[in-house]
Amino acid sequence: MPTTHRTQRRSVLIVLVLFAAAATAFAQTPLIANIHARQITDLSGTWSTIIDAYHVGERNRFYEDRHQTDPSELIEYNFDHSPTLKVPGDWNSQRPELFLYEGTLWYRRIFSYHPAQGKRQFVYFGAANYHATVYLNAQKLGEHSGGYTPFNFEVTGKLKDGENLLVVEVDDRRSKDAIPALNTDWWNYGGLTREVSLVEVPSAFIENYFIQLAKGSPNEIAGWVQLNSAAGGSEVTIEIPEAKLRQSAKADEHGRAAFRFPAQLTPWSPDNPKLYEVRISSGTDHLTDQIGFRTIEARGTKLYLNGKPIFLRGISIHEEAPFRGGRAFASEDDKTLLGWAKELGCNYVRLAHYPHHESMVREAERMGILVWSEIPVYWDIDWKNPDSLAQARQQLHEEIARDQNRAAIILWSIANETPIDPDRLEFLKALASDVRSLDNTRLLTAALNRTGREGKTRLIDDPLGAVVDVLAINEYIGWYESRVEDADTTEWKSSWEKPLLFSEFGGGAPYGRHGATNERWTEEYQANLYRHQLTMLRKIPALAGLSPWVLMDFHSPVRLLPGVQDMRNRKGLVSDQGQRKQAFYVLQEYYREMGAH
Numbered sequence: 001m002p003t004t005h006r007t008q009r010r011s012v013l014i015v016l017v018l019f020a021a022a023a024t025a026f027a028q029t030p031l032i033a034n035i036h037a038r039q040i041t042d043l044s045g046t047w048s049t050i051i052d053a054y055h056v057g058e059r060n061r062f063y064e065d066r067h068q069t070d071p072s073e074l075i076e077y078n079f080d081h082s083p084t085l086k087v088p089g090d091w092n093s094q095r096p097e098l099f100l101y102e103g104t105l106w107y108r109r110i111f112s113y114h115p116a117q118g119k120r121q122f123v124y125f126g127a128a129n130y131h132a133t134v135y136l137n138a139q140k141l142g143e144h145s146g147g148y149t150p151f152n153f154e155v156t157g158k159l160k161d162g163e164n165l166l167v168v169e170v171d172d173r174r175s176k177d178a179i180p181a182l183n184t185d186w187w188n189y190g191g192l193t194r195e196v197s198l199v200e201v202p203s204a205f206i207e208n209y210f211i212q213l214a215k216g217s218p219n220e221i222a223g224w225v226q227l228n229s230a231a232g233g234s235e236v237t238i239e240i241p242e243a244k245l246r247q248s249a250k251a252d253e254h255g256r257a258a259f260r261f262p263a264q265l266t267p268w269s270p271d272n273p274k275l276y277e278v279r280i281s282s283g284t285d286h287l288t289d290q291i292g293f294r295t296i297e298a299r300g301t302k303l304y305l306n307g308k309p310i311f312l313r314g315i316s317i318h319e320e321a322p323f324r325g326g327r328a329f330a331s332e333d334d335k336t337l338l339g340w341a342k343e344l345g346c347n348y349v350r351l352a353h354y355p356h357h358e359s360m361v362r363e364a365e366r367m368g369i370l371v372w373s374e375i376p377v378y379w380d381i382d383w384k385n386p387d388s389l390a391q392a393r394q395q396l397h398e399e400i401a402r403d404q405n406r407a408a409i410i411l412w413s414i415a416n417e418t419p420i421d422p423d424r425l426e427f428l429k430a431l432a433s434d435v436r437s438l439d440n441t442r443l444l445t446a447a448l449n450r451t452g453r454e455g456k457t458r459l460i461d462d463p464l465g466a467v468v469d470v471l472a473i474n475e476y477i478g479w480y481e482s483r484v485e486d487a488d489t490t491e492w493k494s495s496w497e498k499p500l501l502f503s504e505f506g507g508g509a510p511y512g513r514h515g516a517t518n519e520r521w522t523e524e525y526q527a528n529l530y531r532h533q534l535t536m537l538r539k540i541p542a543l544a545g546l547s548p549w550v551l552m553d554f555h556s557p558v559r560l561l562p563g564v565q566d567m568r569n570r571k572g573l574v575s576d577q578g579q580r581k582q583a584f585y586v587l588q589e590y591y592r593e594m595g596a597h
């Protein structure tokens with residue numbers, strides 16, 4: 001082969017190798033599931049931070065955390081002399097100057113570590129809103145976009161035995177092509193909003209697993225275990241000691257071991273949230289998880305849990321911390337919010353509008369509360385943009401990878417109030433197809449947009465209704481349209497014989513503001529609206545459940561009425577200080593009537 005051709009061939013090869021290496025270096029490593037069952041070093045605590053409003057940090061190499069040694073040296077930053085933030089936690093609610101800040105902020109954490117020989121280490125983030133760039137010991141590990149799902153990077157061989165430097169740049173600027181995009185009715189809390197941990201695993205380890213009842217089969221477990229770096233043919237074992245179950249299977253060449261075996265288990269349900277200890281092992285890796293087993297099906301217009309009809313007595317919840325405000329992340333937040341839901345008589349919550357932190361889902365499961373989980377494909381998205389679709393798919397994959405073993409989750413939602421449009425439908429059909437291939441045991445839903453009216457009849461005929469398993473409608477009769485009492489005579493007509501959820505309705509009132517029932521912004525108006533809504537709902541045969549908007553008042557940059565909203569959405573049944581409004585008791589009474597005890 002002439003020299004020039006050989007040289008050309010070699011240079012093409014070099015470019016391809018470099019590209020592949022770069023892609024590998026910056027690609028997030030596959031998500032490690034159930035990290036709390038792992039050997040972890042929690043990096044929560046006080047981190048030094050630099051507000052980088054003009055995005056100069058990368059150019060100035062903040063990630064090197066340099067200190068002046070030579071008196072002539074020019075360094076225009078210093079983490080040691082900069083303010084701090086608690087991690088986990090959004091930046092907005094920690095420092096007044098950051099309350100309305102949207103931009104870039106750098107975090108630094110120095111920690112000592114002694115990597116065990118023969119083990120692998122990963123740095124794991126519960127979430128970072130919105131775009132994170134992660135550096136370890138001044139080397140870039142990679143980047144992640146998406147504000148509400150976990151990600152991790154392998155750091156094996158990059159950790160020093162001793163002191164290590166972890167620097168993270170977080171940029172929470174909203175953008176047209178992001179998920180969510182520019183406009184949301186919730187606060188854009190930025191930063192390292194959830195936990196950061198170092199995870200240590202064997203060289204060949206259990207990366208993820210799906211262990212649930214087979215679709216529609218209460219007496220069979222079907223699923224898989226995904227190994228990382230294990231040889232094909234490696235043995236994987238699943239044990240459920242309490243049920244005297246032990247099954248083994250061989251991993252294929254991709255490290256995936258599939259299972260399907262008979263299992264007589266006590267089903268998980270709101271009345272009996274039974275969880276089993278499940279032990280998964282392969283080679284030198286062993287981990288346990290607490291897993292519930294149940295079936296969920298849509299038959300006609302009814303939902304069936306474990307083969308019995310169930311009505312979802314729900315409430316919508318934003319991930320806002322009671323009392324202190326800011327992004328919720330702690331178990332006391334979960335217990336407070338879900339405790340209020342239980343007090344209402346709920347057996348179900350809609351965790352809006354994005355995947356909440358993992359402990360919230362696990363707490364709901366322990367308390368016997370069913371869950372609607374959703375990704376923030378919310379209002380206007382850049383439907384034609386392949387990057388937006390890729391981002392939505394990535395968030396969906398991360399959400400399901402993290403929570404696919406949580407029996408409490410019965411609904412994956414792919415959209416909220418998105419405009420009816422052909423590009424939007426194609427975008428959402430792609431997400432629907434992902435959900436069904438990743439997890440065919442749960443039901444697919446979305447908060448639809450309704451279109452037409454025939455006199456007093458509202459038509460549920462959003463074409464997305466043909467795609468989902470369960471229809472869901474947000475409606476605001478008496479708040480954004482019509483009069484409160486018009487609900488009494490409003491009927492609903494669906495184009496499909498599917499279960500129907502009312503995923504939102506409500507009205508706003510600051511706690512303690514009183515007046516006549518026709519005076520907007522009073523508790524009396526809100527309670528009256530609920531009464532009329534419930535009159536309407538009682539007459540809908542296909543109604544399978546509801547999750548009124550919203551459990552607790554929450555911060556929103558678009559709620560600006562002074563003395564009433566003060567940058568909070570006031571549709572909560574509970575104030576941000578835990579005070580129950582009159583409408584709380586109206587809904588509670590309805591749920592008692594619907595079977596709450």
Ligand code: GCU
Pocket residue numbers: 185353416417474504549569571
């Ligand atoms: C919409 C939207 C919510 C919003 C609510 C409201 O339906 O889904 O995110 O907060 O209405 O206007 O209060």
